[in-house]
Amino acid sequence: MAEVNYYDVLGVPKGAGEVDIKKAYRKLAMKWHPDKNPDIAEEAASKFQEIGEAYDVLSDLQKRAI
Secondary structure, three states: OOOOOHHHHHOOOOOOOHHHHHHHHHHHHHHHOHHHOHHHHHHHHHHHHHHHHHHHHHHOHHHHHO
16 A cells, blocks of 8 residues: 655645645545546546545644654
8 A cells, every 4th residue: 555645645845834725625626526636537536535635634742744
């Protein structure tokens, strides 16, 4: 299993604060939401899930430390 860099997924630097992470998440979530991309629904769903996972990890300080 390849290790995923959640900072790269959201497009934020490693020192990004909560506000920057949240802003990047919202922007990407709107862009890749499956309902907004019916032509590429499978790819959009996969990307949307990856973005959600990245936000979940980076928004929690304990998970981010790991």
